[in-house]
Amino acid sequence: MTQQFSILEREDFQKLIDVLSADGYQVIGPTLGEGAVIYDELTSIEQMPIGWTDIQEGGKYRLERRDDDALFGFNTSPQSWKRFLHPPSVRLWQAHRTDEGFELQHEPIEAPRMAFLGVRSCDLHAIAIQDKVFMNGDYLDPTYKSRREKIFVVAVNCGQAGGTCFCSSMNTGPKAEGGFDLALTEIVESRQHYFVVEVGSEKGQEVLHQLPHRPAKDSEVKAADNLLKKVSKQMGRILDTEQMQDILYRNYENARWDSVAQRCLSCANCTMVCPTCFCTTIQDVTDLSGSHAERVRRWDSCFTMDFSYIHGGSIRYSQKSRYRQWMTHKLATWFDQFGTAGCVGCGRCITWCPVGIDLTEEMAAIRESEGAAPKPGRKPASAKP
Amino acid sequence: MLEQELVFEPTVAEPMLPEVFRIQRVKHESYDTFTLILEPSNGRESFPFKAGQFNMLYVYGVGEVPISISGDPNQPEMLVHTTRAVGTVTKAMSELKRGDVIGIRGPFGSSWPIQEAEHHDVVFVAGGIGLAPLRPALYEIIARREKYGRIVLLYGTRSPDDILYHDELEQWRARFDLEVYVTVDYADKSWRGNVGVVTNLIPKAPFDPQHTVALVCGPEVMMRFTAIEFLKRGVSPTSLYLTMERNMKCAIGFCGHCQLGGYFICKDGPVFTYEQMQTLLSLWEV
Numbered sequence: 001m002t003q004q005f006s007i008l009e010r011e012d013f014q015k016l017i018d019v020l021s022a023d024g025y026q027v028i029g030p031t032l033g034e035g036a037v038i039y040d041e042l043t044s045i046e047q048m049p050i051g052w053t054d055i056q057e058g059g060k061y062r063l064e065r066r067d068d069d070a071l072f073g074f075n076t077s078p079q080s081w082k083r084f085l086h087p088p089s090v091r092l093w094q095a096h097r098t099d100e101g102f103e104l105q106h107e108p109i110e111a112p113r114m115a116f117l118g119v120r121s122c123d124l125h126a127i128a129i130q131d132k133v134f135m136n137g138d139y140l141d142p143t144y145k146s147r148r149e150k151i152f153v154v155a156v157n158c159g160q161a162g163g164t165c166f167c168s169s170m171n172t173g174p175k176a177e178g179g180f181d182l183a184l185t186e187i188v189e190s191r192q193h194y195f196v197v198e199v200g201s202e203k204g205q206e207v208l209h210q211l212p213h214r215p216a217k218d219s220e221v222k223a224a225d226n227l228l229k230k231v232s233k234q235m236g237r238i239l240d241t242e243q244m245q246d247i248l249y250r251n252y253e254n255a256r257w258d259s260v261a262q263r264c265l266s267c268a269n270c271t272m273v274c275p276t277c278f279c280t281t282i283q284d285v286t287d288l289s290g291s292h293a294e295r296v297r298r299w300d301s302c303f304t305m306d307f308s309y310i311h312g313g314s315i316r317y318s319q320k321s322r323y324r325q326w327m328t329h330k331l332a333t334w335f336d337q338f339g340t341a342g343c344v345g346c347g348r349c350i351t352w353c354p355v356g357i358d359l360t361e362e363m364a365a366i367r368e369s370e371g372a373a374p375k376p377g378r379k380p381a382s383a384k385p
Numbered sequence: 386m387l388e389q390e391l392v393f394e395p396t397v398a399e400p401m402l403p404e405v406f407r408i409q410r411v412k413h414e415s416y417d418t419f420t421l422i423l424e425p426s427n428g429r430e431s432f433p434f435k436a437g438q439f440n441m442l443y444v445y446g447v448g449e450v451p452i453s454i455s456g457d458p459n460q461p462e463m464l465v466h467t468t469r470a471v472g473t474v475t476k477a478m479s480e481l482k483r484g485d486v487i488g489i490r491g492p493f494g495s496s497w498p499i500q501e502a503e504h505h506d507v508v509f510v511a512g513g514i515g516l517a518p519l520r521p522a523l524y525e526i527i528a529r530r531e532k533y534g535r536i537v538l539l540y541g542t543r544s545p546d547d548i549l550y551h552d553e554l555e556q557w558r559a560r561f562d563l564e565v566y567v568t569v570d571y572a573d574k575s576w577r578g579n580v581g582v583v584t585n586l587i588p589k590a591p592f593d594p595q596h597t598v599a600l601v602c603g604p605e606v607m608m609r610f611t612a613i614e615f616l617k618r619g620v621s622p623t624s625l626y627l628t629m630e631r632n633m634k635c636a637i638g639f640c641g642h643c644q645l646g647g648y649f650i651c652k653d654g655p656v657f658t659y660e661q662m663q664t665l666l667s668l669w670e671v
């Protein structure tokens with residue numbers, strides 16, 4: 001790599017999309033969808049939420065105009081990149097009746113070459129977590145693996161923290177530290193608008209070569225650094241992770257689970273928007289004549305009653321036990337399984353919970369129920385507007 | 386063309402794709418339990434597995450369920466499954482006949498401690514259908530009888546009609562080097578054996594607690610009480626093995642359904658030591 005940081009001017013941003021498309025990538029990035037930023041196929045920057053930001057709070061999401069023309073002036077989209085690597089629905093195989101019984105037909109795997117434009121640091125960590133789920137064990141998930149291996153990642157460092165974000169607590173942001181081909185920091189000043197570009201791979205270097213760019217000046221690199229330092233101090237939420245695992249293991253029985261269960265609707269939104277939740281179910285279907293059958297894998301959620309059903313009834317039949325499963329998995333048992341938390345602090349589950357349940361608040365309440373005082377200098381997680 | 390690039394043949398094996406097996410024989414064990422003896426139908430000659438492992442069985446157009454392998458690990462040329470018809474898939478499976486085909490994925494999961502149990506007394510405790518997952522371990526241990534101390538089987542069912550593997554139980558019972566005790570919860574007039582839950586048999590069973598490995602398979606409540614009885618007699622939690630059951634959709638650690646605390650039952654289990662399960666078994670709805 002010739003230089004560490006380069007500058008891509010705002011006027012040349014369209015060329016990034018063009019170069020990636022010309023390289024055979026389907027470019028997926030933020031678009032202005034119905035009332036929210038939605039990741040979708042992108043051919044022109046005109047589709048992007050230029051000059052928009054999102055206001056996020058527990059149970060609330062709203063788009064608002066910014067007073068500048070930032071391309072990435074918002075935070076997390078209700079969707080995560082999960083839907084592209086671990087699609088919501090995948091046909092696994094088909095079967096046909098024959099004279100001999102039936103035969104199985106394997107399914108060719110659909111694996112488009114995708115370039116993700118605008119992956120935030122929390123979501124890079126979420127992808128790394130799903131890598132551990134689907135590619136690190138005795139078995140590999142062919143769908144995930146074949147898609148994952150082909151992606152080109154353009155990360156974007158967050159220029160502001162969202163109202164429900166807590167990546168600083170989880171050590172997952174706001175700056176992308178790795179796992180990208182290119183990383184951008186967007187700088188919007190009164191008379192300048194540019195991107196500080198960091199190269200993370202050879203593939204990234206090749207793409208940068210095809211773009212108009214110049215080496216970054218020290219002052220420009222510094223501007224990016226300062227911005228990110230400011231962002232880490234703006235987090236909307238805080239999660240104290242100290243001994244989090246042990247605390248949860250000690251508190252399988254805790255009155256707090258009962259109180260959160262009274263508010264929880266078991267709607268499963270939190271697991272659907274979560275970039276790390278990986279659970280799926282299977283549907284075996286046949287046509288009316290019975291000559292054709294197929295198996296489909298779909299996203300599932302531990303909030304449903306069926307999830308833990310075994311003959312005789314569901315193991316987790318109470319709301320309380322299902323919320324406990326979800327939060328304990330995210331913040332404790334995930335470490336046993338994959339050596340990391342299952343939460344990257346993206347805040348989506350808080351924003352998209354219809355009743356605004358907030359896991360940072362729930363965790364703090366359980367911690368405090370053990371008699372620990374809230375930490376000085378930290379915003380109590382229950383201070384909500 | 387981009388179009389062509391979108392679809393490609395996978396470079397890795399497809400762990401979710403079953404293999405087709407043909408039913409060579411169906412054996413009716415009781416009014417609701419049956420054994421399928423299967424043979425591979427696509428050139429494969431054997432199906433090696435370890436005692437305690439399970440397969441995912443797919444009934445065409447109906448669904449797929451986890452079922453333990455109940456055959457002899459030293460006879461891998463046939464695959465044997467004993468299933469109790471309880472719901473949609475298992476009932477459809479019970480209607481299959483000789484010559485029909487079934488989808489198989491596996492073998493999956495951990496196994497019974499056959500080697501670890503050498504030079505120890507071995508106590509098997511089975512509740513109901515729980516005898517099926519234990520049978521491969523019984524075969525293995527009986528086949529190398531000289532390597533083990535006393536071998537005891539404690540088997541409990543609801544009623545005399547629920548007793549599985551009649552002929553084999555008779556054969557084992559007739560041997561001088563095996564001790565077999567059967568008990569039923571509810572007896573009819575013809576029953577002359579023990580009545581009561583299987584846990585009642587543990588206090589009097591002939592084994593040396595300091596040198597015993599216990600293998601337990603049955604409903605979760607039965608296993609909780611069985612463990613208590615073994616601990617009372619001084620068997621160590623690390624020498625006590627049991628199998629756990631949870632909903633399973635994939636058996637390969639992807640679907641999340643079988644989670645129990647930090648464990649995935651499909652890959653970390655289904656056989657666990659009591660030491661691993663102790664805390665989790667003391668909690669409800671986990």
Ligand SMILES: Cc1cc2nc3c(=O)[nH]c(=O)nc-3n(C[C@H](O)[C@H](O)[C@H](O)COP(=O)(O)OP(=O)(O)OC[C@H]3O[C@@H](n4cnc5c(N)ncnc54)[C@H](O)[C@@H]3O)c2cc1C
Pocket residue numbers: 309310311312439448449450451452453454467468469470471472473474475476514517518629630631632633655
């Ligand atoms: C590791 C393992 C080994 C097993 N070994 C045996 C065996 O050797 N013999 C035997 O008869 N049974 C065994 N079972 C239980 C067997 O899997 C269930 O009885 C079976 O899944 C019931 O399916 P169903 O469609 O007939 O029932 P329904 O009640 O109609 O169930 C609907 C669905 O729920 C799920 N489900 C229901 N009960 C269970 C259950 N107990 N465990 C897991 N998933 C369940 C399945 O996905 C099933 O398709 C085993 C279970 C596990 C986890």
Ligand code: SF4
Pocket residue numbers: 271276277278279300301302303325326327329330641644
């Ligand atoms: S939190 Fe629930 S849905 Fe998410 S990965 Fe864990 S078990 Fe699955």
Ligand code: SF4
Pocket residue numbers: 270273274275276277330342343344345346347348349350359
């Ligand atoms: S649990 Fe919530 S905050 Fe954590 S990664 Fe999932 S959606 Fe984001």
Ligand code: FES
Pocket residue numbers: 632633634635636637638639640641642643644649650651652
């Ligand atoms: S059965 Fe799917 S994760 Fe264990």
